[in-house]
Amino acid sequence: MQPQNSQYAIETRDLSIFYGPFEAVKDVNLKIEKQKITAIIGPSGCGKSTLLRAFNRMNDFVPTSYVKGEILLHGVNLYNKEIDPVEVRRKIGMVFQKPNPFPKSIYENIAWGARINGYKGNMDELVEQSLRGAALWDEVKDKLKQSAYALSGGQQQRLCIARAIAVQPEIILMDEPASALDPISTLRIEELMQELKKNYTIIIVTHNMQQAARVSDYTAMMMLYEDTRSGTVIEYDKTEIIFTRPKDKRTEDYVTGRFG
Amino acid sequence: MARYTYPEEHELQRFVQARYRKAWVWQAVFLSSLIIAIISLTALLLNVVDGSFGYIAYEFKKDPYTISEKPLDELTRDELIAILKDNLSRGAYNKLNNEKAMEERSQSELYNLVIERIIQIKTRETYPFFRSLFEKEKIEAEVRENFPDARLEFRSWLSPDFLTTPMSSRAEFAGVRTALLGSLWLVTIAIAFALPVGVGAAIYLQEYSDKKNIINRIIQTNINNLAGVPSIVYGMLGLAIFVRTLESLTSGALFGVTDSNGRTVLSAGLTMGILVLPLVIINAQEAIKAVPDSIRQAAYGVGATRWQTVWSHVLPNALPGILTGSILAMSRAIGETAPLIIVGASTFITVDPQSPFSKFTALPIQIYQWTARAQSEFHNIAAAAIIVLLAMLLTLNATAILLRNHFQRRY
Numbered sequence: 231m232q233p234q235n236s237q238y239a240i241e242t243r244d245l246s247i248f249y250g251p252f253e254a255v256k257d258v259n260l261k262i263e264k265q266k267i268t269a270i271i272g273p274s275g276c277g278k279s280t281l282l283r284a285f286n287r288m289n290d291f292v293p294t295s296y297v298k299g300e301i302l303l304h305g306v307n308l309y310n311k312e313i314d315p316v317e318v319r320r321k322i323g324m325v326f327q328k329p330n331p332f333p334k335s336i337y338e339n340i341a342w343g344a345r346i347n348g349y350k351g352n353m354d355e356l357v358e359q360s361l362r363g364a365a366l367w368d369e370v371k372d373k374l375k376q377s378a379y380a381l382s383g384g385q386q387q388r389l390c391i392a393r394a395i396a397v398q399p400e401i402i403l404m405d406e407p408a409s410a411l412d413p414i415s416t417l418r419i420e421e422l423m424q425e426l427k428k429n430y431t432i433i434i435v436t437h438n439m440q441q442a443a444r445v446s447d448y449t450a451m452m453m454l455y456e457d458t459r460s461g462t463v464i465e466y467d468k469t470e471i472i473f474t475r476p477k478d479k480r481t482e483d484y485v486t487g488r489f490g
Numbered sequence: 491m492a493r494y495t496y497p498e499e500h501e502l503q504r505f506v507q508a509r510y511r512k513a514w515v516w517q518a519v520f521l522s523s524l525i526i527a528i529i530s531l532t533a534l535l536l537n538v539v540d541g542s543f544g545y546i547a548y549e550f551k552k553d554p555y556t557i558s559e560k561p562l563d564e565l566t567r568d569e570l571i572a573i574l575k576d577n578l579s580r581g582a583y584n585k586l587n588n589e590k591a592m593e594e595r596s597q598s599e600l601y602n603l604v605i606e607r608i609i610q611i612k613t614r615e616t617y618p619f620f621r622s623l624f625e626k627e628k629i630e631a632e633v634r635e636n637f638p639d640a641r642l643e644f645r646s647w648l649s650p651d652f653l654t655t656p657m658s659s660r661a662e663f664a665g666v667r668t669a670l671l672g673s674l675w676l677v678t679i680a681i682a683f684a685l686p687v688g689v690g691a692a693i694y695l696q697e698y699s700d701k702k703n704i705i706n707r708i709i710q711t712n713i714n715n716l717a718g719v720p721s722i723v724y725g726m727l728g729l730a731i732f733v734r735t736l737e738s739l740t741s742g743a744l745f746g747v748t749d750s751n752g753r754t755v756l757s758a759g760l761t762m763g764i765l766v767l768p769l770v771i772i773n774a775q776e777a778i779k780a781v782p783d784s785i786r787q788a789a790y791g792v793g794a795t796r797w798q799t800v801w802s803h804v805l806p807n808a809l810p811g812i813l814t815g816s817i818l819a820m821s822r823a824i825g826e827t828a829p830l831i832i833v834g835a836s837t838f839i840t841v842d843p844q845s846p847f848s849k850f851t852a853l854p855i856q857i858y859q860w861t862a863r864a865q866s867e868f869h870n871i872a873a874a875a876i877i878v879l880l881a882m883l884l885t886l887n888a889t890a891i892l893l894r895n896h897f898q899r900r901y
Contacts, residue, residue, distance in 0.1 A: 288790065293700055320793030330784035332803060342802060343792030390788070397792050 236305050239264040239401055239431035240285060240322075244299035246460075247277070247284050249292060254280045256460040257299075260450060262401075267423055267432045269442035269469065272452030273484070277461025278435045281452070282403050285433065286322035287315040303400075320347055323394035325404045329386035331378035331393070336361075336370050339378050339389055343397045356396060364392035365422050384415025388422065395430070402426065404434040408441065420445050439485055443473050451481045536620075538880070541873025542648045545617040545626075547633045547640040548662075551610035552577070562609075563601055570600040577608045602663065611662055613867045614640045648874040656840040657851070661860075661867035666875050668839055672755060672850040673824055673882070675843050679759025680766060680823045685816050687763075688770030692812075695771070696778040697800050717768035725832030728761025733833055742847030753834030756846035761829050766819035773815020777808040810897040817890035821883050827854040853879045 238261045247255040255277040262268050270278045280289065287308065289295045300307040308318050331339050340357045349356065357374070361367040366388045370381070378389055387407060394402055404423075408416040423432055423445050436442050442449055449472040451465040465478045476482045497505045554562050557573055565573070571592050575583060586592070586603065595603070605611060614637045617629050622644065633642050655665030691713075699706045732740050737752035740760070781804050789799040835855045843850045853875060860872035 286791070288787070291790070293702060316793055316795050319790055324787075324791040326784065326787060326791070328784060330782075330788045332785060332788060333807060342789075343794070346794050346798045346802070347792070393788075393792060 236302070237264075238262055239303075240433075241302040242299065243302065245281075245284065245301060246298040247280050247289065248294075248296050248298070250294040253458060253460045255284070256455065256458070256462045258463050260463060260466055262431060262433060263448060264431050265427055265429070266447040267427050267434060267445055268448040268450065269446035270433065270435045270450045270452060271437075271439060271442050271484075272461070273454070274437075275461075276452045276454050278452055279405055280461070282405055282433060282435050283324075285401070285403055286319045286324055288319070288324065290315055320397050321399050322401045322403060323397065323399035325387070325390050325394055325402060325407045327406045328410050329383055329390055331381070331386050331389050333377070333379060335375050336378050336381070336389060337374040339393050340396045343393055347397050349397075360392040360396040361389075363395050363426070364388045365418065365425070366392055382415070384411050384418060387411060387415070387419060391419075391422065391426070395426070399430065401431045401433065404432060406435055406437060409437060416441070439473075439487075443469060449473070451476070451478070451484065453480055453484075538873050538876045540618045540620055541870050542877055543619040543646050544622040544644070544870070545629055545642055546645045546867070547614040547616075547637055547642050549612045549614060549637065549640045551612065552608055554609055557608065562604060565601075567595075567597050567600055570597070570604055573604055573608065574600070582607070606660070606663065613662060613865075616645075616866050616870050647870045648877055652871070652874055653878065656842070657838060657856075658840070659838070661863075661865060661871050664871055666853065666856060666878055668842060669851050669853045669856040669875070670878065670882075671842050672835075672852045673854075673879075675755045675846070675848075675850060676759050676762055676830075676852055677820050677823050679756060679846060680762035681816060681820055683760055683763030684767045684770045684819060688767050688816075688819075689774045689812055691767075691771050692774035692778055693800060693805075696775050697796065697804065713768050713771055717772060720828075721765055721826050722828040722832065724761055724765040725829030727764065728757060728829055728833045732757035732760050740847070742845070745847070747845075747847045750847050750849065753836075753849065754847045755843050755850035758830055758833045758835065758850065758852075759846070761833050762823040762826065765826065765829060766823050769819045769822060770816055773818065774808070774812045777811025777815065778804060780811060781807045810894040813893045813897065814890050817886055817893070821886050824879070824882060824886070825854060827858055830855050831858075853882070 240262045242258050242260045245255065245258040245260075246253055258281060260268075270281060272278055283289045284297060285301060285308075289297075297309055301309060303318075303321065306313070332342065334342070337357055340360050341353050344353065344356055358367060358371075361370060366385060369385060370389075373380075378386060381389060387410075391402075391407075408419045411419065420441065423434070426432060427447075434442075434446065446469045449467065449469045450463045451472060452461050453464045454461050465472065465476060465481045467476075472481060473485050476485065557577060558565060558569070562570075574586075574592070578586075586607075592600070615633070622629065630642060633640055652665045653670065654667050655663065656668045658664040695706070695710060695713075701707070701710075733752035736757075738744050740752045740754050740757040741747065741750045742754070742756075743750075785803050785807065786799055789803050794802075830852055836849045836851050837855070837859050839849055839851050841848075857872050857875045857879065860868045860875065863869070
C-alpha cells in the first residue's frame with residue numbers, strides 16, 4: 231500500500247479496541263481534520279484515553295490488547311503487519327496527563343528523542359526551536375543544563391510538549407494535558423495549543439468541557455453502551471455545534487451538565 | 491435511623507485508658523525485641539574483642555639477651571646472619587641457605603628466622619581481654635606459680651603484621667594475608683560473573699518477558715526459591731560442574747597452567763557467583779520495577795525502541811538499586827564458608843593467589859580452621875581474623891550506601 235495524500239490527518243474505520251475479551255471501544259469512525267484541534271469528551275471510563283492511545287499504538291504495551299478495524303494515516307492502516315509501531319510513535323507524538331520529563335537536564339530532555347531518531351542537524355538549534363515552539367525558551371534559556379525536575383509542573387508539561395515537537399511529528403495526542411495543573415498553567419497550555427495547531431494536528435482528551443469548548447475546533451462525544459459497557463463515539467461535529475445544538479439528546483445532557 | 495451504641499460519657503474515660511494500655515503493651519514488646527537484638531550483637535562483638543587482645547605468657551628456649559646486647563629488631567642484616575651462623579648447627583644453616591641465600595633475605599625475614607629457629611618463643615598461656623583488664627594481679631600470680639620461667643606481655647593479636655603476613659603453623663607468626671587476598675579474588679570473580687548475568691536476566695524478566703506467561707511465572711518463582719537454597723547445595727553444584735566437569739577450564743590447563751587441579755579460586759569464585767546470582771537478579775528486578783512507568787511511556791512516546799528506553803532511562807535510574815543489591819551480594823559471598831569447604835579451599839597455604847588458577851584459602855575458611863585447633867592461641871588469631879572479616883563487610887556496606895546516595899535520583 232502506497233502512502234497517499236489524504237484530506238484528513240488521520241481516520242478511523244470501524245475501529246474497535248479490545249482488552250482480552252472485553253471490547254473497550256466499539257465501532258468508531260472518525261475523520262480528524264488537519265491542523266485543527268479535535269477534543270474527545272465523555273464521562274469517565276468510556277474509553278477516551280484508550281481511543282487516543284490507539285492512534286500511536288501505545289496500547290500495544292497492554293499485553294492482551296488488540297484492535298479490529300483500521301486507523302489510516304495517509305491512507306495506510308497503522309495496524310498493518312509491516313508497520314513498525316516505533317515509527318508510528320515518532321510521527322504521532324504524545325503528551326501525557328502527568329508531566330513526565332526524563333530525570334535529565336532540560337537540554338537532554340529535548341535532545342534525546344532527536345538523537346535516537348537519527349537527527350543529524352544542529353542540536354542546539356533544535357533544542358532552542360522546540361523550546362520556543364512550546365513557549366518555554368525565555369524561561370529556561372539560562373538553565374538548560376539544570377534538571378528538568380527543577381521546573382514547575384506547568385513548565386514541565388510545556389517541556390514535554392517541546393520534547394514531543396522536537397521529533398517533528400505530524401499529530402500530537404494530548405491525554406488530559408492540563409488536568410494536573412493550576413488554572414494559570416492550564417491557560418498557558420491552551421494558548422500554546424492555539425499556536426501549535428498552525429503546524430500540527432492536535433487530538434486532546436479532556437474531562438473539562440469548558441476547556442473543550444474553548445480550545446477545540448471539533449469535538450467527539452463518547453458514551454458507553456449500557457449493555458456491553460463498551461465506549462463509542464455518539465456524535466462528532468464542529469465544537470460550536472456540539473455545544474450549542476447537538477443532535478443527540480445524550481450529548482446535550484452531558485454538555486449542559488445534566489449528566490456525567 | 492439505627493442507634494449506634496458507642497460508650498456512654500461515663501464509660502469513656504475507662505475505655506480510652508484501656509486503649510492506651512493495649513498500645514503501651516505492644517510498644518513494650520517491640521522495644522524488647524530491639525533490645526534482644528542489640529544485646530546479641532553486643533555479646534558477639536565483645537566476645538570477638540575478648541579474644542583478639544590480652545596477656546600472653548611465653549617462654550624463650552634461648553633468652554635473646556644472651557645472644558645480643560641490643561634488642562634483636564634493631565640489629566642489622568649482617569649481625570642477624572652472624573647470630574644465625576653461631577647458634578644453628580652447620581647442617582641447619584646450610585639447609586636454610588640453600589632454600590634462599592642469607593644475603594638475599596630481608597632484615598625482617600632474618601629477624602623472623604632468628605625468633606623462630608633460635609629464640610623459639612613458646613606460648614604457655616593466653617588470657618582474654620577483659621580478664622587481662624580487670625584481673626591483672628591474679629594473672630601475674632598464676633603465671634609466677636605455673637610457669638616460673640615465662641614472661642607476661644600484653645599482646646594485640648590484631649596488628650598491621652597480622653594483615654600482611656601469610657599463614658604459618660605457629661599462631662604467633664600467622665597472618666591473614668593469604669586468606670584476605672583469597673577472599674578478594676573470590677568476591678571479584680563472583681561479582682564479575684553474577685553482576686552482568688544477573689542484571690541481564692532481570693532486564694529480560696522485567697522489561698521483555700510477558701509476566702502472565704506461565705513459563706515466565708515458573709521461572710520467576712524458582713528464582714525466588716533459589717535465593718533460599720542452602721549454600722552447601724551450591725557447593726555440591728560447584729564441585730560437580732566447575733571442579734570436575736570443567737576442570738580443564740578452571741584448572742587453567744586450557745591456558746597452559748600445568749600444576750593445578752580444578753580446586754582453584756576460579757572454581758570457587760564461579761560457585762559463589764551462582765550462589766549470589768538469584769540475589770542479584772531479585773535486587774535488580776526490584777530496582778527496575780521502581781523506575782516509574784511514566785518515564786518508559788515518555789521514551790516510547792518520542793519513538794524509542796524498547797532497548798533505547800531500557801538503556802537510556804530504565805538502567806540509569808535503576809543503577810543505585812542494582813549497585814546496592816550487588817554489594818549486599820558481595821557481602822554474602824565474603825561470609826559464605828560451606829561451599830568453599832566443598833569446592834576445596836586449601837587449609838594451609840602460604841603463597842598469595844597469583845591468578846584465577848591459583849590454589850586459595852579465604853577468611854571464613856581460615857577462621858573455621860583456627861577455631862578448630864586445640865591450642866588456645868589459635869583461638870585468639872581466629873578472633874582477630876573475625877574482626878578483619880567484619881571490618882571488610884562494614885567497608886563494603888558503607889560503599890554500598892555511599893554509591894546509592896551518589897547515584898540516587900528523585901522522581
